[in-house]
Amino acid sequence: MMESFWRVLLLQDHNTRVVMAGACLFGAAAGLAGTFLLLRKRSLLGDTLGHATLPGITLAFLLAETFGISPRSFLWLALGATISGVAGMGAVLLIRKTSRLKDDAALAIVLSVFFGAGIAMLSAIQQLPGGQAAGLERLIYGNPASMTSSDAWFVLLASLLVAGVCGFLFKEFTLLCFDESYALTAGWPVRPLDALLMGLVVLVTIVGLQTVGILLVVALLVIPPAAARFWSDDLRAMALVAAGAGGLSSLVGVVASALLPGLPTGALIVLSAALFFGVSLLVGKKRGLIIRHLLEREAARRLRREHVLRAIFECAEDMQPVVTLEQVLAKRPWKKNELRSEISQLTDDGLLTTEPSGASFQLNGRGDSEARRLVRNHRLWEIYLLNHADVAPARVDRDADLIEHVLDQRLVDELEDLLDEKARERLVPGNPEKKLP
Amino acid sequence: MIWTELDTWIVVTGALTAMACAVPGVFLLLNKQSMLGDAISHAVLPGLAIGFLVSGTRDPLPMLIGAVLAGLFTGVVSGVIERRGRVETGASLGVVFCSLFALGLILIRIAADHVDLDPGCVLYGALELAVIDSAPVPRIVWQSGAILFLNLALAAVFFKELQLAAFDPRFAKASGIPSGWIHQGLTIVTALTTVVAFESVGSILVIAMLIVPGATAMLLSRRVAGVLLWSLVVALCSAVLGHLLAISVGPAWLGWLTGHNDLGSLSSAGMMAASAGGIFFTFLAASRLVQRFLPSLQKRTL
Incomplete structure (x- = not known):
């Protein structure tokens, strides 16, 4: 043979x-x-x-x-x-x-x-x-x-x-x-x-x-x-x-x-x-099926991470900076375990400061600027959709959710130029990269 | 030309099989799935071989099950490759049936020690031998008659669903007709018809009769029921014409053309397929002539 x-x-x-x-x-x-x-x-x-x-x-x-x-x-x-x-x-x-x-x-x-x-x-x-x-x-x-x-x-x-x-x-x-x-x-x-x-x-x-x-x-x-x-x-x-x-x-x-x-x-x-x-x-x-599966999982992971950061920022914006798990949980229909693991992941990555019990947490310096960037893009997009794209107001939040994850810096700058000063002051948190008063 | 009782049975079997194929064929044509017949008839080969290997006999049941499973496998896997792998429809079908056919050829060679199964027999069939039977009416006639009856009954019962799923699958779905299941059912019926016909007439007649009568009928009628009726007529005519050509005109002409004067009758299944093609191209030419010279007639019939 x-x-x-x-x-x-x-x-x-x-x-x-x-x-x-x-x-x-x-x-x-x-x-x-x-x-x-x-x-x-x-x-x-x-x-x-x-x-x-x-x-x-x-x-x-x-x-x-x-x-x-x-x-x-x-x-x-x-x-x-x-x-x-x-x-x-x-x-x-x-x-x-x-x-x-x-x-x-x-x-x-x-x-x-x-x-x-x-x-x-x-x-x-x-x-x-x-x-x-x-x-x-x-x-x-x-x-x-x-x-x-x-x-x-x-x-x-x-x-x-x-x-x-x-x-x-x-x-x-x-x-x-x-x-x-x-x-x-x-x-x-x-x-x-x-x-x-x-x-x-x-x-x-x-x-x-x-x-x-x-x-x-x-x-x-x-x-x-x-x-x-x-x-x-x-x-x-x-x-x-x-x-x-x-x-x-x-x-x-x-x-x-x-x-x-x-x-x-x-x-x-x-x-x-x-x-x-x-x-x-x-x-x-x-x-290939494997590479596509990995990419899809990576994208889903990034999406979830950004949602969590935004939700924490919004909770902190409404109330005191220290946020509890229940407050975040109420923001979106997510599973408790998923949210818990994402929060511990964010803590490990140095974006959150979490109490030892894990029940409450706070955005720290890096986390805050990251969350600020995400929320800002989201709201800029919302305003763009409302003012320029003739989308029904009730649908804006969902559309904005989908597209904010793909917004790049150039488009964000473009939107900033498009929107008038008043809108920016009212709804958009300051750009963490530019030192605003 | 000598016409014996066997010739009658060959024509009857051929015609019954041809008509049995024409019924699902019309819907395959409407679904733009014409090549599925070709694909299934290649892909069932490993199913047949595995059926033989497992059962060790030429019992029709394991063979039938194996082949129907292989046919379904082709439909499902090529669908998965098309959607998940984003490969174009024809190519994904081609990948699957070619691979299965190659596998079948190898399995048959491996199984050759245990059972006599010749890939040639699957392709060309042995209509001339299959009708030789001691019973007054050969078993093969009952068999093809049964599958014709089954296909006609299914088409009659699910006529509305088949029609809707072919023309507007989304509307069909919205109105509660599971068009996915209708398509799967069509695949199963096609596979079943193919397999039953294999033994008697060979796959080539099946591939031809799945599509050619329907396509000819599409030139003659614009209504699905009309197309179905005409396709049955065309299938019947091709079977009769094909056998006549195979036993008399074909050998004479071919012998004259090539100098082999002692040719016996040709393969009836092959000639039936070829004469279906002849009928199709005749009507195609006629429809062009009508379009050209008698446009008023065209509005009514074409």
């Missing part, structure tokens, strides 16, 4: 080298092209495209003898696949243009109808003597081990072409993905660009037939880019992550299938991509 693992990993067989290089390049190209497809919200087009290649492949297979070509030649079958893939895409566009049917319906119609026709022709091939249909199985379920050197060269060229075009037209494709109508009005050739992008997707699909097969080619167009979305908001970084993830999953899949003979390679590649997606969904740096 160990020995064969090293044999595979150290690329000791020529065949392994070819297969690995081919699969990796395909994975990377698919990740790259899929990124734009994902952003154009057309991920499932890859699925339709993959299925739509079947009638072309089977027809090419049946016609091979007429033209005196070996029906097993990948390039000949790829030609058939390209023609019927493009026809399928044309049919999707036609349905979308000429009827009220939605995109997803057009995709499902073309997928099932083309695949059905393909299956019908496949059943004809299965009747041919000599079990020739076996040659097509590898294109339906994918079998990179059947890749020859010339196939690998084809994959290499196609992947370089995809990478080259994506790199060269990165800005144009970005514009197409994010603001198609702007691109159109600014005079960019939107239709040709769109057609070019779809052409790249067709190319990737054809290349993928041999690696992961008709049925799963969509997986590598969808999964790596969707996973990359969790790692970065920057399109350039996202495209790189998607390409890397595609390449890496193909590598892992090929290695795994070399170690676990008998299991389908295409499926193993897709499962490694799915694993990567699962990991990204959880721990992705930008949008």
